[in-house]
Amino acid sequence: MSRSSTVDLVVVGLGYVGLPLARSAAAAGLRVVGLDRNRTVVDGLNAGRSHVDDIMDAEVAAMLGQGFEAVDRPEVIAESAAVVICVPTPLTEYGSPDLGAVHAAVGDIAAHLVPGSRAAIRSNSSGRTAPTGKASTTTSIPPGSTTRARGRAGETVT
Numbered sequence: 178m179s180r181s182s183t184v185d186l187v188v189v190g191l192g193y194v195g196l197p198l199a200r201s202a203a204a205a206g207l208r209v210v211g212l213d214r215n216r217t218v219v220d221g222l223n224a225g226r227s228h229v230d231d232i233m234d235a236e237v238a239a240m241l242g243q244g245f246e247a248v249d250r251p252e253v254i255a256e257s258a259a260v261v262i263c264v265p266t267p268l269t270e271y272g273s274p275d276l277g278a279v280h281a282a283v284g285d286i287a288a289h290l291v292p293g294s295r296a297a298i299r300s301n302s303s304g305r306t307a308p309t310g311k312a313s314t315t316t317s318i319p320p321g322s323t324t325r326a327r328g329r330a331g332e333t334v335t
């Protein structure tokens with residue numbers, strides 16, 4: 178855990194993958210913050226409303242009771258010991274994943290991740306490099322991201 182962490186986990190992207198991950202982490206006792214660029218999603222979750230079919234409003238209420246909070250400010254990344262990216266990677270007309278949202282999330286992480294924190298991505302998309310920090314990736318951040326970031330998979334930010 179980073180020296181100054183007040184948050185255990187930031188989940189970036191609160192959709193069909195990110196919200197269940199946040200639910201499980203909160204239920205396990207972690208202090209979880211969800212980061213989403215969609216203000217309607219953020220406000221709805223903080224009001225106890227689920228926008229994901231698999232998760233009921235009552236489950237969101239339970240998450241809030243466990244300390245979960247949704248935000249749209251990436252600065253929260255600096256307060257967290259770990260970050261997991263769960264943003265969409267829709268296929269383009271050429272059949273390859275559109276990584277625009279991944280690159281945007283990587284940019285936010287690169288700007289705010291602190292020494293000792295970890296970043297990972299949960300996605301179908303593959304790649305070779307990680308955004309920054311000591312990355313523990315289920316898959317990894319695509320090539321090109323390192324040009325705007327500070328590190329590579331497995332490296333520690335100093």
Ligand SMILES: NC(=O)c1ccc[n+]([C@@H]2O[C@H](COP(=O)([O-])OP(=O)(O)OC[C@H]3O[C@@H](n4cnc5c(N)ncnc54)[C@H](O)[C@@H]3O)[C@@H](O)[C@H]2O)c1
Nearest residue numbers: 190191192193194213214215263264265266278281300301
């Ligand atoms: N949905 C599935 O059944 C499923 C299954 C396996 C893998 N996946 C993979 O999981 C990943 C996430 O997919 P999903 O279905 O959860 O997406 P989703 O569309 O359900 O939700 C994504 C959320 O991310 C938010 N977002 C987009 N860009 C953002 C950014 N830069 N910063 C913060 N929030 C941002 C959106 O507002 C949205 O709320 C994708 O790579 C997808 O391929 C999805």
